[in-house]
Amino acid sequence: RKEVEQDPGPFNVPEGATVAFNCTYSNSASQSFFWYRQDCRKEPKLLMSVYSSGNEDGRFTAQLNRASQYISLLIRDSKLSDSATYLCVVNQAGTALIFGKGTTLSVSS
Amino acid sequence: EAQVTQNPRYLITVTGKKLTVTCSQNMNHEYMSWYRQDPGLGLRQIYYSMNVEVTDKGDVPEGYKVSRKEKRNFPLILESPSPNQTSLYFCASSLNTGISYNEQFFGPGTRLTVL
Numbered sequence: 001r002k003e004v005e006q007d008p009g010p011f012n013v014p015e016g017a018t019v020a021f022n023c024t025y026s027n028s029a030s031q032s033f034f035w036y037r038q039d040c041r042k043e044p045k046l047l048m049s050v051y052s053s054g055n056e057d058g059r060f061t062a063q064l065n066r067a068s069q070y071i072s073l074l075i076r077d078s079k080l081s082d083s084a085t086y087l088c089v090v091n092q093a094g095t096a097l098i099f100g101k102g103t104t105l106s107v108s109s
Numbered sequence: 110e111a112q113v114t115q116n117p118r119y120l121i122t123v124t125g126k127k128l129t130v131t132c133s134q135n136m137n138h139e140y141m142s143w144y145r146q147d148p149g150l151g152l153r154q155i156y157y158s159m160n161v162e163v164t165d166k167g168d169v170p171e172g173y174k175v176s177r178k179e180k181r182n183f184p185l186i187l188e189s190p191s192p193n194q195t196s197l198y199f200c201a202s203s204l205n206t207g208i209s210y211n212e213q214f215f216g217p218g219t220r221l222t223v224l
Contacts, residue, residue: 041197041218049210096167101149101150
């Protein structure tokens with residue numbers, strides 16, 4: 001079983017749409033969770049951390065369900081500039097970050 | 110400006126010719142890591158370092174070496190490159206993996222082609 005699994009997509013949505021990405025992780029000892037964004041051929045950058053209580057940053061909402069070992073990212077009112085690959089990332093303290101393979105989003109006008 | 114730098118950014122080489130990709134960070138981070146990214150396989154960790162003189166293997170260490178003689182530098186060495194090492198390589202650093210919510214900062218990437 002893969003450690004961090006994501007639907008690769010691509011998700012093709014029009015501007016203004018709401019889109020949700022899901023991610024599951026296999027290690028119940030995982031302690032911290034993130035969504036990174038990666039533009040084509042560029043380095044990944046932190047989009048947001050994901051906390052147990054859920055958290056929101058503008059149009060982006062992240063949720064964590066520890067019981068189901070499931071993380072989600074919701075993007076509201078999609079913009080053209082949201083087109084990118086979104087990486088689900090999990091950390092067990094003291095060890096390496098584990099990256100999912102990413103979900104590709106394409107927002108069109 | 111806080112950053113991770115890598116050099117070179119692009120490199121085309123031939124099988125067997127030793128090469129080094131440098132990585133440097135100016136944030137006084139303890140943790141540094143090398144990844145390779147290949148289509149369909151995502152980011153895979155090659156080696157990481159928890160601090161000076163402390164390095165360990167990641168998921169795909171074969172064919173690579175690293176060293177961490179200074180806190181800021183973490184070079185990746187390919188002693189005898191082969192075509193299957195053609196990839197996009199990222200160096201990253203973070204403050205300390207003992208801290209849970211600990212952002213990892215990535216360098217701009219090195220695109221390596223081995224002929």
